Amino acid sequence: MSQAPPPYPSDQKGGAPPPAYGPPPAGYGPPPGGQPGYGPPPAQYGYGQPGPYPPGQYPPTGQPAQPGYYPQNQQATTVVVAQPTIAVVQQYRESPVHTRCPYCQAEVMTGTHYETGTFTWVICLILALVGCWIGCCLIPFCVDGCKDVIHTCPNCRQQVARWSRM
Structure with a gap:
């Protein structure tokens, strides 16, 4: 670590290209395993280690198998994993679903229409108590934002759901 690191390309004033990095200096040897960038696998994994049996042969029945070797008479087992089903809950609101x-x-895509509900009557009573007597307390009956939403099937015209604001 006695040498300074090479300058960054932005530090060079003459516009010369940055230095190319080549092989390591003479004081460094090749990496372990002989192949650049890769070494031999650790011995604990048993890769490339000769086993007690030649490749393709298995221990006789009754003897314990070595790691990586399987006896011929074992049956393969199939594990079936059951996934839980998730029910999707529809959010019936103001828009069709x-x-x-x-x-x-x-x-189907549900059709929607509006009906007077509890929220409409509550707003009407609040407006009447505040002092909107002459017709102004009836405004919630004209505003769709105060009414309940009814979802119907366009095929059979049956009511599928009702979204109440209150």
């Missing part, structure tokens, strides 16, 4: 109709079993 793509769903399966429980009545006609068709894949």
Whole structure:
């Protein structure tokens, strides 16, 4: 570590190309294993280690098998993993929803319309208590944002769901 590191290309003023990195200096030997960048596998894994049996042959029945060797008479077992099914809950809100109709079993985009619900009446009573007597307390009955949303099937015209605001 007695030498300074080479300068960065941005530090050079003459526009010369940066130094090319080549083989290691003469004081360094080749990496272990002989192949550049790779060494031999650790001995604990048993790669390339000769076993007590020639390749392709297995120990006789009754003898313990060495790691990496399997006796011929063992049956392969199949493990079946059951995945839990996840039910998707539909969010019935103001916009139409793509769903399966429980009545006609068709894949449909629900139709929506509005009906007076509890929230509409509560807003009407609050406006009446505040002092909006002459017709102003009836405004919630004209605003779709105060009403409940009814989802219907366009095929069989049955009510699929109702979204109540309250």
